[in-house]
Amino acid sequence: MANLESLTESLVEMEEQETLDQVEAALAAGESPQAVLGALSDGMNIVGERYSCQGYFLADLVFAAEIFKLAMQRLEPALEAQGGGPREPIGRIVVGTVEGDLHDIGKNIFVALARNAGFEVVDLGINVPPAKFIEQAKRIGADIIGMSGILTMAVASMVKTVEALTEAGLRERVKVIIGGLPVDDRWQEKVGSDAYTDDAYEGIRICKSFMEGS
Amino acid sequence: MMATSKSTMTAIERIDKHVNLEQPDRVGIAPFGEFYYGSLIDMSIEDMLMDPWKADEAFVAGFEKHGGLDMAEVGFLLAMYLSPTPDIFSTFYFDWHLPGRERDPYDIPNLNERAREDPLMTEDDYDTILKHGLHRFFSFRRAGMGDLLSLVQAMPETAKIAHKWREQYQVPTMVDAAINTPFTLLSQLRGSTNFMLDLRRHPDKVLETLDVVCDGVIAAGLALAEMVEAKTVILGEVRGSADFISPKMFEKFCLPFLVRAAWAAVEAGLRIQYHFDTNWTPMLESFKELPPKSGYLHLDERTDIFQAKKVLGDHLCLLGNLKPSVFTLGTEEDIERQVKAIIDGCGAGGGLIVSAELTADSRFELVDKMIQTTKTYGVY
Numbered sequence: 191m192a193n194l195e196s197l198t199e200s201l202v203e204m205e206e207q208e209t210l211d212q213v214e215a216a217l218a219a220g221e222s223p224q225a226v227l228g229a230l231s232d233g234m235n236i237v238g239e240r241y242s243c244q245g246y247f248l249a250d251l252v253f254a255a256e257i258f259k260l261a262m263q264r265l266e267p268a269l270e271a272q273g274g275g276p277r278e279p280i281g282r283i284v285v286g287t288v289e290g291d292l293h294d295i296g297k298n299i300f301v302a303l304a305r306n307a308g309f310e311v312v313d314l315g316i317n318v319p320p321a322k323f324i325e326q327a328k329r330i331g332a333d334i335i336g337m338s339g340i341l342t343m344a345v346a347s348m349v350k351t352v353e354a355l356t357e358a359g360l361r362e363r364v365k366v367i368i369g370g371l372p373v374d375d376r377w378q379e380k381v382g383s384d385a386y387t388d389d390a391y392e393g394i395r396i397c398k399s400f401m402e403g404s
Numbered sequence: 405m406m407a408t409s410k411s412t413m414t415a416i417e418r419i420d421k422h423v424n425l426e427q428p429d430r431v432g433i434a435p436f437g438e439f440y441y442g443s444l445i446d447m448s449i450e451d452m453l454m455d456p457w458k459a460d461e462a463f464v465a466g467f468e469k470h471g472g473l474d475m476a477e478v479g480f481l482l483a484m485y486l487s488p489t490p491d492i493f494s495t496f497y498f499d500w501h502l503p504g505r506e507r508d509p510y511d512i513p514n515l516n517e518r519a520r521e522d523p524l525m526t527e528d529d530y531d532t533i534l535k536h537g538l539h540r541f542f543s544f545r546r547a548g549m550g551d552l553l554s555l556v557q558a559m560p561e562t563a564k565i566a567h568k569w570r571e572q573y574q575v576p577t578m579v580d581a582a583i584n585t586p587f588t589l590l591s592q593l594r595g596s597t598n599f600m601l602d603l604r605r606h607p608d609k610v611l612e613t614l615d616v617v618c619d620g621v622i623a624a625g626l627a628l629a630e631m632v633e634a635k636t637v638i639l640g641e642v643r644g645s646a647d648f649i650s651p652k653m654f655e656k657f658c659l660p661f662l663v664r665a666a667w668a669a670v671e672a673g674l675r676i677q678y679h680f681d682t683n684w685t686p687m688l689e690s691f692k693e694l695p696p697k698s699g700y701l702h703l704d705e706r707t708d709i710f711q712a713k714k715v716l717g718d719h720l721c722l723l724g725n726l727k728p729s730v731f732t733l734g735t736e737e738d739i740e741r742q743v744k745a746i747i748d749g750c751g752a753g754g755g756l757i758v759s760a761e762l763t764a765d766s767r768f769e770l771v772d773k774m775i776q777t778t779k780t781y782g783v784y
Contacts, residue, residue: 204604220686244686247650249600256601272599292501296598316516341512342763371647371682371706376733 194229201233202240206257211251211361213261223268230261234306242393248299251391255302262306279310281401284326285336286314288347296361297338297370300390314327320347320354327355330351332364332396337383340370348381369393411779414574415474417484419757423675424697427754431782432748433685433775434475434723436580436702439475439512441466444768450504451514453481454554456562464554467575469768470775474757475578476569479562483632484582485553486514486547489624490538490617491584492592492640495547498524506648507544513762515592523595527602531608534616540594563632565594570635579677580634583625583665586617587658591643599643603653611657620662622668627651636699640679647682647706656688663693670695678720682706688715697719700757713750722750723757726774731766739773747782758782 197212209230216226218288237254246254283304287297294316301304301313312326313404323335337348348368355361365385369390378386384400412429413421416747442460452459456479458474463477474528485500503509508541512713518524524534524541553676566577570590590613591599602610629637643649644658671675674777683706684691685733691701692715701720705727712722726742750756750765762771 204475206605244646247648247653249603249649249653252597253604254601289510290514292516294517298597341514342512342765345733359622372727372729374727374729376729380733 192219192221193219196224197226197229198233198236198267200263201230201254201257202236204253206253206260206371208309208338209257210260210264210271212262217268222245223272223395226265227262227269230258230265234258238391238394240318248390252299255299255306258306259302280308281331281333281397282310282330283334283336283397284312284314284323284330284332285338286323287315287316287338288344288351289346290321290347291339291341292316293338293340293370296371297336298388300336300338300369300393303394304397305388307398309397320351323351324358324360327360327364330359334365334400336365336368336393336397337366337368337381339368340372344370345377345380348377348383353381365397367393367396367400411551411689415441415472416570416574416576416741419474419576422754422757423700425718425721425753430784431751431778432474432723432757433759433778433782434473434757435759435771435772436578437466437480438475438477438767439460439764440590440604440762440771441764442501443766444765445471445614448503448509448742449764452479453485453503453513454558455479456482456558456565460565464608470479473775474616475574476573476575476576478481478565478580479558479566479570480579480581482555482558483562483628486551487557487582488552489628490540490589490621490687491582492589495551496542496590500546507538510764513705516694517592519699521595523593523598523712525593525595525675526604527598530595530602530606530613533613537620538589538593542651559632563590564634566632577636579636580632581636581674582638582640583629583669584621584663585639585641585644585665586614586621588643589621590614596643596648600648601778602647603657607656607678608609611613614657614661617641618664625665626672629669629672631765634674636675636677638677638679639665643682645680645682645684645706646669646686647662651686655690657689659687659693664697666694675699677702678746680707687713688712692718693783694720700760704761709746710749713756717750717753717755721755721757722757723759725759728761728763728766731760731762731770731774734770736773739770740777743774743777744781747778751782751784754784756782 202206241251259303304311309314319321372387385396418428422432445465447462459479487494494593503511503513570577644654676700681704699721703724709725
């Protein structure tokens, strides 16, 4: 059997090729794809913990997430072959940078981390009007709406989106999280969201807690 | 601090003292707020952007309504957004959406960075830059020859406005020209997410490119400074902070070029506005490599300004750091409490200019609270 602790370690140390080679080797050695996925997930959890205590920084988190994504591209066929289909998502998120704002750095990182964490994510991109959030939330049966923004004018767009959710009868069953570097409790109060964050990784933790509570 | 607003120095004298880390009559006050000042007289952002005299009219309104400020903003925006040389704000290089063009005349400019998908610069373009320089990315996609003509006509006017403030009103200008930092310039071209991956995958190539780009941006910045008879240049960095990379990466990929650019500006006789948005707290110790007393270090609310005073109090003047959104969503009590805390924690002995980056929708009474509190509570 393969040394899965070593696989976890190589991801934590962000050794890209070494991690991908170990995934291939583990599968070739007959290791179950679920066990390989578990080792990779353990690695991402350690990376996340280090990020939370400033041992790692955003660039580290982004690189680890990239390696994880590439590893999953190798692993998914094996998982599907054994399980009969893709992973069941732990929740469904519709996310976008709100109308009037084009900033997408944090939103893109959140999307990558959310997908790695097992969420199904519909990324609407930037400058997203309220109607588009509603349309896509209905289409996929979203559990969570994630709105990103940096400009103070984004607050007004977020308010409009929450109002549109209410008008569409979705607000009661959809959690709303807002994100962006300047976002704080004042933004949350104004927007009427369920949570806020200025940190993509923290955002994933909040979304997981939403799902655990649902 | 004493509760009196009597000023005994001109703004130029006061800011000179702060920059030299000496104690003047009171703490400085100089909010950034081009678009806020425009909103005070219902001037569109498009007008402010394209006409330096209109921008000055807006600033004069703000200056007078608030009873005077310690630094003047001089319609420098046009030079940035229409810069023909590589600049993070240049519409000739980046996908900026400008008011009156892609956006409503009252909307602020907004960058479509393409942080991951469809970046302006591909992985192969490091070699393009090494071979041909950054000018290969100049494009007429969003701006044209007419814009270049506007720029040529506006620059001498901007210089006149700066001269007016310095000579007639004894108020120093906040910024007259810019030296771009190669780290953020490349990050913005490549897309921040792609660039963070490149730092890991191709560190030597990135470093080599930064080195080449650095000399070019210094030369362009100093030429612009000379053209407008600048006293102060802005040296802005965002992507090298702890919100993006580790202190170790910062020391390798970012700091050497900041230091090189800063010394070049100082040797040209320029004061520097170090405009460092986002979180720099873990990097403060490294800033001791910047030329001492060479300008003021602008920090936003994500950096611990109290820690900055401890680390850099005998090295650089500090400018900051109230959070912009408090001027739209906060209260006068919030502002007063924050200003007093900054003055108590960072004002001792001089070297402090209270500031915030005001947005167009900042409320007048909240901005005024920051200004008047500084002028009274900040008296030495």
